[in-house]
Amino acid sequence: MLTPWATIPLISAIIQPATPGTYDTDLEGVAVMAVAVAIPKKKWTGQVRDVVLGATEADGGTRSKTVSVGGEGTLPFLDFEAPMPNAPRVAVEIKDRRPDDWSPILLEAWGDFMDDPAEWAKAVEKLDVDLLLLSISLTDAEGSETTAEQARSTVRKVLDSTGLPLVVFGPGQTEKDIEILVAVAEEAAGERIVLGVCDDKNYKTIVAAAMAHGHLVDARAAMDVNLAKQLNILISDVGLPLDRVLMDPTTAALGYGVEYGYSAMERLRLAALQGDGMTQQPMLVTPGEEAWRMKEAKVGEDVPEAWGDWEERAISWETLTATTLVQSGADVVVLRHPESVRRIKDLISKLWKKGE
Amino acid sequence: MLKIGEEIQVISTKVRKAIEERDKGPIQQLAATQVEAGADALEVNIGPQKKQGPEVMEWMVDTIQEVVDVPLCLDTTNLAAMEAGLKRVTQQAFVNSTSAEPDRLRDVPPLAAKYNAKLIALTMGKSIPVEADGRVTIALEQLVPRIMEVGLPLEQVYMDPLILTVSGMQEYCPEAVETIRFLKQIADPPPMTVIGMSNVSNGVPAANRSLINATYAVMLLAAGLDAAIVDARDERLKEWVRIVEERDDGTPVGQLLINLYDFTAAMEDLDAAVVDMDDPEQVAIYKTVQILQNKIIYADGYLQV
Numbered sequence: 001m002l003t004p005w006a007t008i009p010l011i012s013a014i015i016q017p018a019t020p021g022t023y024d025t026d027l028e029g030v031a032v033m034a035v036a037v038a039i040p041k042k043k044w045t046g047q048v049r050d051v052v053l054g055a056t057e058a059d060g061g062t063r064s065k066t067v068s069v070g071g072e073g074t075l076p077f078l079d080f081e082a083p084m085p086n087a088p089r090v091a092v093e094i095k096d097r098r099p100d101d102w103s104p105i106l107l108e109a110w111g112d113f114m115d116d117p118a119e120w121a122k123a124v125e126k127l128d129v130d131l132l133l134l135s136i137s138l139t140d141a142e143g144s145e146t147t148a149e150q151a152r153s154t155v156r157k158v159l160d161s162t163g164l165p166l167v168v169f170g171p172g173q174t175e176k177d178i179e180i181l182v183a184v185a186e187e188a189a190g191e192r193i194v195l196g197v198c199d200d201k202n203y204k205t206i207v208a209a210a211m212a213h214g215h216l217v218d219a220r221a222a223m224d225v226n227l228a229k230q231l232n233i234l235i236s237d238v239g240l241p242l243d244r245v246l247m248d249p250t251t252a253a254l255g256y257g258v259e260y261g262y263s264a265m266e267r268l269r270l271a272a273l274q275g276d277g278m279t280q281q282p283m284l285v286t287p288g289e290e291a292w293r294m295k296e297a298k299v300g301e302d303v304p305e306a307w308g309d310w311e312e313r314a315i316s317w318e319t320l321t322a323t324t325l326v327q328s329g330a331d332v333v334v335l336r337h338p339e340s341v342r343r344i345k346d347l348i349s350k351l352w353k354k355g356e
Numbered sequence: 357m358l359k360i361g362e363e364i365q366v367i368s369t370k371v372r373k374a375i376e377e378r379d380k381g382p383i384q385q386l387a388a389t390q391v392e393a394g395a396d397a398l399e400v401n402i403g404p405q406k407k408q409g410p411e412v413m414e415w416m417v418d419t420i421q422e423v424v425d426v427p428l429c430l431d432t433t434n435l436a437a438m439e440a441g442l443k444r445v446t447q448q449a450f451v452n453s454t455s456a457e458p459d460r461l462r463d464v465p466p467l468a469a470k471y472n473a474k475l476i477a478l479t480m481g482k483s484i485p486v487e488a489d490g491r492v493t494i495a496l497e498q499l500v501p502r503i504m505e506v507g508l509p510l511e512q513v514y515m516d517p518l519i520l521t522v523s524g525m526q527e528y529c530p531e532a533v534e535t536i537r538f539l540k541q542i543a544d545p546p547p548m549t550v551i552g553m554s555n556v557s558n559g560v561p562a563a564n565r566s567l568i569n570a571t572y573a574v575m576l577l578a579a580g581l582d583a584a585i586v587d588a589r590d591e592r593l594k595e596w597v598r599i600v601e602e603r604d605d606g607t608p609v610g611q612l613l614i615n616l617y618d619f620t621a622a623m624e625d626l627d628a629a630v631v632d633m634d635d636p637e638q639v640a641i642y643k644t645v646q647i648l649q650n651k652i653i654y655a656d657g658y659l660q661v
Contacts, residue, residue: 226524226526226653226654226655226656227655229653229654229655230656230657233656233657233660233661234657236661237657237660267653268653271652271653274651276652276653277661278653278655278661279653
């Protein structure tokens with residue numbers, strides 16, 4: 001009997017049956033013919049550096065595990081071409097105190113844990129994630145500028161309460177970040193934490209602090225491939241080995257420019273795989289922070305009814321932003337909501353190591 | 357390659373001040389130094405000059421022609437100023453420029469034809485297509501028909517594919533080379549081609565600009581470039597242009613440049629095997645070719661890695 005394929009000359013010429021006969025499928029009453037399809041494989045000459053976060057007791061730290069990121073020799077999940085040794089890692093962001101500007105949805109999700117970073121960290125660890133990101137606020141609960149000593153004490157509490165490898169972000173102002181991250185680096189000496197963000201203004205000091213105390217840096221450039229590469233060159237020139245650098249190409253939320261971030265990441269990753277040694281850093285991105293800044297996620301009032309259920313919309317916003325970035329080569333995604341964590345972990349488990 | 361000196365342009369504070377004060381000295385000095393340095397023609401960019409366009413252009417042309425005798429490349433969007441300049445020049449001038457943008461295309465080519473001037477025609481409409489195909493299509497479907505309509509000989513038209521900086525618009529760099537190549541094939545005799553050389557290194561640290569400009573010049577010449585608005589005082593640029601034009605293979609760098617020219621002319625990539633990787637200058641040229649071909653992502657420190 002003539003198979004439908006044979007009636008389409010072009011396809012029948014390309015897809016040759018491996019062995020004659022039909023095979024059962026899961027679908028009732030449906031059988032398909034097995035075909036041998038030669039899947040085109042791209043041969044890349046470069047690969048992303050393998051970067052290890054966290055140090056256990058054996059390496060002079062106190063983390064319960066270390067986490068490897070990067071190492072892939074192909075585009076995301078195309079591991080039939082080359083190995084992708086590490087799944088994209090999920091990190092959860094916590095703050096040093098109950099945040100003033102987070103969405104009520106997030107406040108409800110984390111509840112009283114937010115009043116104590118140590119308890120919050122423990123709650124995160126129970127979600128079985130890879131990494132914890134502690135973000136230091138610009139001011140304390142009383143409205144005074146957070147001091148280096150306060151930051152140091154928060155980091156100590158968090159380190160003592162969880163075994164997860166840690167990323168610490170400063171408040172995001174060059175001078176303040178330097179002050180806080182230098183103290184944090186000293187407090188966490190030997191723990192192989194990631195200091196962020198390290199940019200073209202503060203990199204000399206942040207890199208020096210990382211070098212002095214055995215840490216890594218998160219090198220952030222504003223969605224610009226040229227600047228991202230240049231920052232890696234500058235950091236490398238100061239003397240930090242590139243296997244202690246994560247690249248943070250900056251991202252934006254769904255509907256607010258995520259496609260620009262996607263393009264920048266894609267271009268950097270293609271360059272890395274083509275052998276450009278100054279772009280071969282694993283990429284960390286912060287879809288949680290970006291998505292939850294946007295009104296679609298943040299607020300439930302004064303929005304069109306057609307937008308639907310607020311909580312579901314908010315979580316979808318974060319999840320879809322993160323999904324997009326995972327597809328464009330993110331090695332670490334930093335999230336905020338526990339349900340987004342569950343969904344992204346589920347997505348990654350369904351995509352990773354399926355091609356071998 | 358016809359070298360059009362770039363320095364008399366309104367973005368320069370020195371030039372702007374001289375225009376405001378009608379101070380001939382700085383303008384004449386810029387004109388004389390560039391011609392002395394080997395400029396075959398001089399760019400005269402006065403900007404839009406909305407208020408006193410014709411008067412400023414006349415003053416500029418007169419001021420420059422008092423000290424040098426080379427063709428002038430009149431650059432203003434002010435049509436009255438352009439016409440005033442064209443009436444004043446003593447040598448066949450360049451009109452810089454028309455594009456496929458409807459108003460420009462309607463007004464500028466007839467002016468060039470009326471005064472028998474050369475016309476620079478940008479292969480862009482409202483935006484610049486990335487791919488060479490898109491730019492050549494603009495030339496073929498919009499610029500050429502209009503130019504023929506006004507009766508300007510195509511050999512008198514200088515097509516400009518528009519050069520954008522490698523430090524941000526890197527994907528345009530190899531496409532501009534291909535645009536030049538295709539433009540030289542669209543008609544017989546073909547149109548002439550011109551570019552703004554220094555644009556390719558806008559935003560690049562000063563120390564690397566000449567290297568990037570000169571390397572790009574070799575590649576563009578291989579594709580058929582006829583003229584360029586250049587820094588006439590850039591010794592490396594002039595020397596490298598001379599090397600490939602005379603095919604002077606007397607030095608190792610000269611041999612590499614001729615190789616780069618020949619590979620590019622044959623539409624091939626420069627073979628790393630012809631580069632002496634122990635010679636820092638050759639390595640720098642090779643790395644520069646890599647970024648200009650958009651094979652390696654540009655970074656300010658690209659030579660360091």
